Amino acid sequence: MMKFFNAILLFFSLILAAQTKSEVYKIKYDKFENGKKTGGNTEIYVYNQMVFLSKPTDNIQQYIDLKNNYNVSTIKDGNTVFKKIIPFDSLPKPKFDNDNQIILGYKCKHARFSYFSNTIDVWFTEQSSVKGTPNSSYLPNKNALVLQLVFNGNYALTASAVNKENKYIPQLNYDDKTQEVSASEFEEIAINSRYKVVKIFDNEILNFDPNRIIPKESELETGKVYHFSKGSVVLKKIKITPELKNSAAVFAKLRCMSNGDAYDRTGSVFIIPSKKQGETTSLLDAYLYGIEKLPVYRDKKNSQYQGIVKENEYSPPIEILSFFTPFGVNYFNDKRKINNYNWAKDVVYKEEVSSLIPTDEDEIWIGVFIGNYDSGGHKISLELDCYPEMSKNDIIPKNNYIAPLFSTVNTLEMSGQNYGSLFANDTLKVNFEITADVSNLQLLYTTTGHGGWDGGDEFVPRMNKILIDGKEMFKIIPWRTDCATYRLSNPASGNFPDGLSSSDLSRSNWCPGTLTPPYIIPLPTLSKGKHLLEVVIEQGPDYGSSSNHWNISGVLVGQSKGK
Incomplete structure (x- = not known):
């Protein structure tokens, strides 16, 4: 039985490794509180070196641009779409250690972030051609696929599935002509929109x-x-x-x-x-x-x-x-x-x-x-x-x-x-x-x-x-x-x-x-x-x-x- 399970994991890993730029992958993360599954989940999509973190109906759309090494957030105010760009090198910096664990068949490395008095533990792999994270602030590096985040030791997002999508292609709602604003200006627009x-x-x-x-x-x-x-x-x-x-x-x-x-x-x-x-x-x-x-x-x-x-x-x-x-x-x-x-x-x-x-x-x-x-x-x-x-x-x-x-x-x-x-x-x-x-x-x-x-x-x-x-x-x-x-x-x-x-x-x-x-x-x-x-x-x-x-x-x- 164990050999069969290992064979399935190996096959799953080979599928991920064979991804091309035109393929769309959906990664599902289950939510846990104090070690117990809550029943909720989060889904992200990866397509053409872009990570799509938001639902199409969300007022604020969030993206990770792995090609250009920055995060993008957009919001529509009236008839105008505004965007802010956060380069990877300005994100919180992690500390690494030698801890590891297996998630979805991958041997995952451990990184720890400290941000606004919170501790965020991140488990990630660099073996998959699928890259990304469910939280744009916590990406250990651009070659990482984050499979688990744990906030302050009690709230966790853990990947439960990575599936290829054949019928859905996520869409960007911005381009080079979209009006760019500073992070503080974007935050003001976002708060006022709520x-x-x-x-x-x-x-x-x-x-x-x-x-x-x-x-x-x-x-x-x-x-x-x-x-x-x-x-x-x-x-x-x-x-x-x-x-x-x-x-x-x-x-x-x-x-x-x-x-x-x-x-x-x-x-x-x-x-x-x-x-x-x-x-x-x-x-x-x-x-x-x-x-x-x-x-x-x-x-x-x-x-x-x-x-x-x-x-x-x-x-x-x-x-x-x-x-x-x-x-x-x-x-x-x-x-x-x-x-x-x-x-x-x-x-x-x-x-x-x-x-x-x-x-x-x-x-x-x-x-x-x-x-x-x-x-x-x-x-x-x-x-x-x-x-x-x-x-x-x-x-x-x-x-x-x-x-x-x-x-x-x-x-x-x-x-x-x-x-x-x-x-x-x-x-x-x-x-x-x-x-x-x-x-x-x-x-x-x-x-x-x-x-x-x-x-x-x-x-x-x-x-x-x-x-x-x-x-x-x-x-x-x-x-x-x-x-x-x-x-x-x-x-x-x-x-x-x-x-x-x-x-x-x-x-x-x-x-x-x-x-x-x-x-x-x-x-x-x-x-x-x-x-x-x-x-x-x-x-x-x-x-x-x-x-x-x-x-x-x-x-x-x-x-x-x-x-």
Whole structure:
């Protein structure tokens, strides 16, 4: 039996040795994890001194050109095909030893690569006229046929068959006229091709302009940019595209720089929810016609706060990014030069907002607010990056449940909306009702403290508590001690005699030039029906004419069942 097996292997080796340039060979590699076969496999083709590593349907095509001693990768972007070329002599270099093993009847040599802290063991033969490897980075030499790769000792590709193909000839999708780009440019094109970008705002200026004219409601159009509240708010109505509706993840990406304002300012990216059944007022009405359109919340001292909680006729905004501008990044870079301080050119904020995209809407209003009284203000760009499921078989329609409950972020500050300073004498109370069956119900709670004098709530830790139906669900002292990390985004920040800068100081859950992500509060036992939510904050006392205040927002999120 052994003689018969050896004869078969000898015959198989002779077949490979007889290959001509016009013959096509397919090499199949089985996949193993921790020594166990996974059931998956990889196939490559060898034809006319070219190794074809990709499926014809792959967005990125990869080739090994054994004739010209380089790897080629191509990608189509629009109507243009781009290619990058990596010469063999720039690939990772292996180390060889005297280990060997038999694979498919071949005595294979051993090479070891070390790359990006990974160890790759390669077993290869030089006896076959078929040459190639299933991974273009790991080819010991141009005369090698790699029959096994082992990554970090536990993941392996092992050749199980080498067969001559009679009916299939693989095709190149490039030629000498194909546009060549550098490896870094190719990587940029490849990454950008994997997800969709929904652009919202591009270099819009948010400033203080008391002469700005408010557009008429009858003139509002989808896709057009509008400025409100004396220039401090920019709004746009966008369509909920299939990418926004079905993506595995959606990230909001905001780019910001100073256009003349030197100070750190409160910023918010928000969605204005569509009016639900029975609701008569939205935040958009206040932008168009004034804050008098908003329902009023009164604290124990009868102070008025416009549009801060869920009411029968009104829903507050859905805050998707809470951010703070840095001290004058970009505009003041050359006005505050310090040796060895390489100021950032802008600040980019990026956060996942998948659970906050209203997937049951056709269109939504999305806006950005930066509170400032500067004529130059700030310049911003905003996009939503939509990342698909890894496999089309994984696509599951999302039915986001989104219920905004409160927001004291006064995006109408320049139109007279009050700051959230009620917590010194009162508890914020919100009556709400859950009318749908919701899985994975959570409260997203965002909180930042303000009062910018020594001893104000910006610089003093204060307890926050959330109660639902009288039961304490969450408590925390929100505090950031890492603000000095962002010094190079704050050129206009003042330097103190003790060596610190204003932007270095620890704060109540925010830093100049950073995001403040929400706390996630699981509510697995909260049932359908009516409930009472309370927010308790140990707000400090006022100082003369200066007052403390808290920017907080709360949104219930989950997945609606039965749709």
